[in-house]
Amino acid sequence: MKEILDVIIVGAGSAGLAALREVKKRTQRFVIINDGPWGTVCARVGCMPSKALIEAANAFYRRTTFEEFGICGASHLSVSIPDVLQRVRRLRDDFVASTLKTTEELGERAISGRARLLAPDRLEVNGQELQARNIIIATGSRPIVPSSWRGLEERLLTTDTLFEQETLPARMAVVGMGSIGVEMAQALSRLGIRVAAFSSNQTVAGLTDPQVNAVATELLEREFPMYLGDKADLNAVSEGVQVNAGSTKIVVDCVLAALGRRPNIDNLGLETLGVTLDQRGMPSVNPGTMQVADLPVFMVGDANDQVALLHEAADEGHIAGLNATQSIPVCFNRRAPLAIVFSDPGIAVVGNHFQPLDSAKIRVGEVRFDRQGRARTGQRNKGIMRLYAEAESGRLLGAEMCAPAGEHMAHLLALAIDRSLTVQDMLRLPFYHPVLEEGLRTALRDLAAQLPAGSESDLATCSAFNSEALD
């Protein structure tokens, strides 16, 4: 008689491995199946190698502040792109190795192959049929590349191939100004590559607040030209690739496509689940349980096309791992939304985006960093932060920013929003001096002035008890 497993996990990326961690604690009757290279997108071609590239680029770019600081000789600095990329791969290999440990020790329970669903409790891999009480689909995603661009061959890069290059050419186009496009365009430009950036959107990096978008766009355009609002067409020409967008025609040596990622659900057999699929071929997935309809099937990480961020993928894997090993799926409250783009200044959206908040029901507090004291001492005085609070209650609802130390202030605001804190609550915080967070305080005070009058002091008066304690 054929063994019926408790859980099959399809995909060993960040979501699949998070599911595995929970499943392993509760049953040994599981397998994990992976197609293609083992190791997560994050470690192989995503978060980690991109951050290694960005850090090198920012270190090199910092030379533009040297003369003002009193440091001489910046003109003698140069960067070796092959050396930068070699370091990126050296670090990447180490990060990948640490993700591989978990699956290597599983022996036969880790299967290399492409799985195809046959029913809600059955799938086929390598010509073999497997049955399980629960299936977790964590097949990830891949970069979107329009089929008409495929003919460009090695002149078209994605994040799958960028970090594999021995070196990079003098002229590059980056198409798509979402998070990855912005990060890579700025880093490549800071490494001395002549970058031209294109996007069919007028907004960059997922921003929805026109004022934050305007500042972010202006700051990025100081470093490299951006052509926004027109769809880019690519054509191979003898000298490289011609990019046409609206009236712009630019020839570059190669193009980085950063058009987003597509879930890996083709030929996965989702139609065998017997539930309605939308026009993308995607079933409905409950974000609180990760369950597909009422089936013992869970869909997590980039594969479900909900929020393609590592920390969300890990949470989704965790939820599915728990729910696939208990009789009744439990619904979890997801965390406060947080999205960070590792540009300089850092772009971040916390909690609610500005749009579609109802402008009649919110108040907006703003700070610009041009004159902020600490930022000026470090020559990082550029950027903007806008905070959104509920007009009636003063509760913080969200923030968008392009600001120095943005990634850190985004975490501070995420905690505030997660705890439903008000503007007055936040003004209770000690803001040290001189720190960039004092800029955040300026935005909070700007908000406080627009809200129904609170007390005349940030500092709450003592209760009788504390008052005595102080005497």
Place this chain on the structure above:
Amino acid sequence: MKEILDVIIVGAGSAGLAALREVKKRTQRFVIINDGPWGTVCARVGCMPSKALIEAANAFYRRTTFEEFGICGASHLSVSIPDVLQRVRRLRDDFVASTLKTTEELGERAISGRARLLAPDRLEVNGQELQARNIIIATGSRPIVPSSWRGLEERLLTTDTLFEQETLPARMAVVGMGSIGVEMAQALSRLGIRVAAFSSNQTVAGLTDPQVNAVATELLEREFPMYLGDKADLNAVSEGVQVNAGSTKIVVDCVLAALGRRPNIDNLGLETLGVTLDQRGMPSVNPGTMQVADLPVFMVGDANDQVALLHEAADEGHIAGLNATQSIPVCFNRRAPLAIVFSDPGIAVVGNHFQPLDSAKIRVGEVRFDRQGRARTGQRNKGIMRLYAEAESGRLLGAEMCAPAGEHMAHLLALAIDRSLTVQDMLRLPFYHPVLEEGLRTALRDLAAQLPAGSESDLATCSAFNSEALD
């Protein structure tokens, strides 16, 4: 008949100006008196010029990472100390100018001169007697210099004179390893000056956790020698200054004294208040009201020798300004303690220090940054963070750290401690990937493992209401 003022503020530093802001809103019958240069210690000789120096030093020091990043030519970089100091003064002048605006527009209500109390409601300045219903003493502090060192003349610097130098010599000793000593010793060393550091304490930068102190000390000692545990004696010799401490004898060109600051209360006439003074000559000051005993006299900022930090001085001035303009003084809850040293990695203490917490009643969570992913991509992977939580409740009590982005994580933890959050509450926070805050999460998880078992997930399960909302 002589006018009786509502308020006299003695001292126009950060505390005095904060008091002025509140007083001005409520009465025009006030004067503010200042001895010596107008402009705050913070802007003139403290926070701001020191940060400008540190930023230049860190920018220059970053060259030590260049080869590993793939950047060539670092050996051609040099730093011009005169240029660094000129920029420091240029920025400083601008910061000072902005603090002067407030008092310049006061006309005759801003008096230059040294005040001396005659009674709780009277003082003398420039031979003239003034009377007021309330007096706010905000006379600030000055660097401590042992009288036996005065003979060293221009070979002895303090932060009052350091930033005024045209250039700096090749060899310097820094005596005192509190916050200012650590910041300046590291910055001067990073600017290429051969620094030797001395302290009679075994701990640096106000740390009390032996493990954090050990890491901080070890990291600083990689950059310059520190001689801890012996009192330093200074003697003028023909080549400069000989520093003797225990068995160490080192000759330097000049010495920066960083032994802390002494409140400016000498000859202030505090004895005329008719209250008991302690052996330092200091009356007792209520930290909730800033009131001296039950007198209409308030003592704020560095002058009261409580917490000599700008944000505390500003709060104290604010409280005194409110209390000096209403009939009954109100007691305020002070903010969560926060102290930051702007070294690299950053040193910070949030909430309770490790000592004197009762080790039987707390649990300690720890993370080291040597292997932290994001820190490695930026070559900032050194340091430690230790968190203290109440064993019974899991409530966060405090933290000490020497960690990359320490100043930012300190603010995140200050918010958590101010809101009485538990370790589990903090694990609800979205931690983006890859960020240094994931190191903080590691320390939180280390703590969670030592606390009474919580739920099996950081993610709270949905309430019925939310569960429906997600469907």
